[in-house]
Amino acid sequence: xxxxxxxxxxxxxxxxxxxxxxxxxxxxxxxxxxxxxxxxxxxxxxxxxxxxxxxxxxxxxxxxxxxxxxxxxxxxxxxxxxxxxxxxxxxxxxxxxxxxxxxxxxxxxxxxxxxx
Amino acid sequence: xxxxxxxxxxxxxxxxxxxxxxxxxxxxxxxxxxxxxxxxxxxxxxxxxxxxxxxxxxxxxxxxxxxxxxxxxxxxxxxxxxxxxxxxxxxxxxxxxxxxxxxxxxxxxx
Numbered sequence: 001x002x003x004x005x006x007x008x009x010x011x012x013x014x015x016x017x018x019x020x021x022x023x024x025x026x027x028x029x030x031x032x033x034x035x036x037x038x039x040x041x042x043x044x045x046x047x048x049x050x051x052x053x054x055x056x057x058x059x060x061x062x063x064x065x066x067x068x069x070x071x072x073x074x075x076x077x078x079x080x081x082x083x084x085x086x087x088x089x090x091x092x093x094x095x096x097x098x099x100x101x102x103x104x105x106x107x108x109x110x111x112x113x114x115x116x
Numbered sequence: 117x118x119x120x121x122x123x124x125x126x127x128x129x130x131x132x133x134x135x136x137x138x139x140x141x142x143x144x145x146x147x148x149x150x151x152x153x154x155x156x157x158x159x160x161x162x163x164x165x166x167x168x169x170x171x172x173x174x175x176x177x178x179x180x181x182x183x184x185x186x187x188x189x190x191x192x193x194x195x196x197x198x199x200x201x202x203x204x205x206x207x208x209x210x211x212x213x214x215x216x217x218x219x220x221x222x223x224x225x226x
Contacts, residue, residue: 033213040124042203042218043160058213090159098207104150105214107159 002027006091006108012116013078013085021076021111023091031097032074033105036060037088046089049074050097078113086115117142122204122217130225133194137220139204140186149180151189152203154219160203163189191222199224 004025013019025032031050035043045058049068063082068074074093078085089112092105099105122139129135141149149166164171166178166187177190187206191198204217 035216040218042120043216045213048213088157097213098148099214104152104162104165104205105160107161110159 004091004093004106004108006089006111008111009109011111011113013113014116016080018077018079019113021078021089021091021113023074023076023108024072025074025093025106025108026072027093027095027106028071029093029095029106030071031094031099032068033092033094034058034064034066034074034076035090035092037090043090046076085113088112118217119143119208119215120204120206120217122202122220124218124220126221126223128223128225129194131194131196133224134190134192135194135222136188136190137202137204137222138186138188139217140184141204141206141215142185143206143208144182144185145209146185146206147209148207149178149187150205150214151176151178151187152205152216154201154203156200160216163202194224196224196226198222 007022033048034046047066049055065077090110091108094105120141151163152160153163154160166180170179175192179188201219201221203219
């Protein structure tokens with residue numbers, strides 16, 4: 001079955017460390033996105049990529065970095081410059097932008113990052 | 117002003133009741149509209165798209181009012197399994213992204 005796989009499900013980071021969250025999709029989608037969700041809050045866009053080897057900053061890109069070397073993969077690195085990284089991180093993909101009706105985005109199951 | 121606003125709730129309604137949520141958006145260039153459902157500690161999942169003429173999927177009805185810039189979701193004969201957070205989502209022309217509301221939390225009580 002096609003889908004989006006995020007790993008790990010839970011991640012603990014020490015102060016000052018960089019960590020990388022994995023996102024892989026086998027849906028043949030062109031567009032991929034990273035969102036952050038804090039408790040009781042909506043989703044905020046970190047980075048997005050509509051095509052391989054190209055990506056754009058979202059609304060809260062500071063302290064994060066991404067790469068899109070392959071269509072299937074869009075890893076997110078949370079750097080030590082991100083001062084409040086504890087959150088639920090969601091990766092999503094879509095066939096294209098804007099996403100077609102009845103499709104929207106497909107989300108991965110998320111990674112919960114905690115700073116210890 | 118937030119681009120997409122929802123009443124965060126929580127809404128607590130008895131099983132079998134009808135419940136409605138509204139969502140307002142600020143950008144008149146918004147193109148597409150969706151309702152997503154998110155269960156506790158899970159990822160959002162597409163519930164339904166919202167069409168200009170309104171659309172229905174079983175017990176769920178979505179409406180769009182472009183003049184007033186709001187969309188609505190109506191759930192009839194609510195079930196315990198409808199308990200979740202409902203996210204209003206819009207695409208904005210030229211913005212290359214979906215914008216999410218903060219969500220409305222719904223609890224259906226037996």
